[in-house]
Amino acid sequence: MKSTFLCLLLFVCLGLQAQAQSFEEYMRQEQEKMKQFEQEQIEAMHRLRNESAAYVAKRDQECADYQKKEWENYSAFAAKELPVKPKPQTSPVFDKSSQIETKTISAARTENLKPEALPPVVEPVRKPAETASNFRTANLNFYNRSLAIPYDPAMRGFVLQGLSQESIGAFWNKISESNYTPAVESLLEAKKELNINDYAYMLLCQYFSKSLYPANANAARLMTWFVMLRSGYSLRVGFNNEAIALLVPTQDQLYQKAYLNLEGINYYIFPDLENNSLYTYDKDYHSGKPVSFGINSPMNLGGKTATRAVSFEFEGKTYDIRLSYDPDLIDFFQYYPLLAFETYFNAPMSVQSREALYTALQPVISEMDEVQAVNFILR
Structure with a gap:
């Protein structure tokens, strides 16, 4: 009986040991699979990174080769003047009886409406960011918003030799070799944070470029052109014996600004030049997007507040109202x-502006009827 019990106990122990060994073997195999999976992921990321870098290098070389071709000379169209419309001789007066009847669009009508086609999303051409320990920081004050933009010191080491397509091509080749992607990505992040439009983003790129080339306006414009291209915009650059200029494409109508029309698109010249005959190339580096000058959302600048006193008469009574505004x-x-x-x-x-305006006007118009309130605001 005792021997039977010992045999049974030995059998159980051996079974448990076998199970333990099986579990350890299972865990070891799973760990090996996990290591293999991680290694495959790392190798896949390296392949993707190398393929992306090779694609960007190919496109950059195509651009460099194209810039070696003879640039064409274009004469700019004269700046258009803002249409002058007659101003009212008297302040407008609201008449409730003259309101236009509003009509509701039926469901059948709305079903036939076709939405406007949105422009295609264009992926910017820029190489993967490289790890580096020697980055510098450009500390910018953009309308009282402090921004720190990291950049590769190689981005500021170019010496511009004259105004020519050769010097512009040399700039492109030199800066394309730098680790420029972290700077571009930081600027794009700042664009989101500040909630600024495309034109304001171009100004931000100019602030950054001037911090790298404070004593050379032409080199700073080339850097702005480079950063905007890498950000996905289709800017071009031109030159004459006076200066290098940015050629900014847009679908908006700008007034008092000379422009070139290239492939049916207006490219406005920044800054204004005395001689608007420019040499430039007739092919985009990349099918980027135009620059929008529209103001579709409030910007988040420095957040400063100033107050202005406004005094005027309405129906024989003088009103003094203090309004808050953002000086930036x-x-x-x-x-x-x-x-x-x-x-x-x-x-x-x-x-903030809406609340300030409401706070200033609400106590006054709350004591008026609808017609008086509208005429007061029109005043």
Whole structure:
């Protein structure tokens, strides 16, 4: 009986040991599979990175080869003047009886409406970021917003030798060899954070470029061109014996700004030049997107607040109202390109501005009827 019990105990122990060994073997195999999977993922990422780098290098070389061809000379179209419309001789007056009857669009009508085609999403051509320990930081003050943009020191080491397509091509080749991607990605992140439009982003790129080339405006414009291209925009660059200029494509109508028409698209010249005859290339490096000057959302700039007192008469009574505003926005729009008035009127107000305006006007118009309130605001 005792021997039977010992045999049974030995059998159980051997079974448990076998199970333990089987579990350990299972875990070892799973760990080996996991290591193999991780290695395959690393190798796949390396292949993808190498393929991406090879593609960008191929496109960059195509661009460099194309820039060696003879650039053409273009004469710019004269700047268009903003249409002058007669101003009202008297302040407008709201008449409730003259309101236009609004009509509701039927469901059948809306079903036949076709939405406008959206422009295709274009992936920017830029090489994968490389790890580096020698990065510098460009500390920018963009309308009282402090930004720190990392960059490769090789981006600021170019010496521009004259104004020619050869010097522009040399700049392109030199900066394309640098580790430029972290700087471009940081600028694009800042664009999202500040909620700025395309034109404001171009200004931000100019701030960055001037920090790299503070004593050479032409080299700074080339850097702006380079960064905008790597950000997915289809800017071009031109030159004459006076300066290098940015050629900014847009679907918006700009006034008091000379432009070239290339392949049916208006390219506006920045900055203004005395001689608007420019040499440039007639083919895009990459099918990027045009620059939008539209103001579709409020920007997040420095957040400063200033107050202005406004005094006027309405129906024989003097009103003194204090309005709050953002002085950084005033500075931003002071030199904004001239567009149709509708662009500015349709620009959304920030939450702070709306609240400040409501706080100033609500106590006054709350004591008025509808007609008085509208005429007061029109005043």
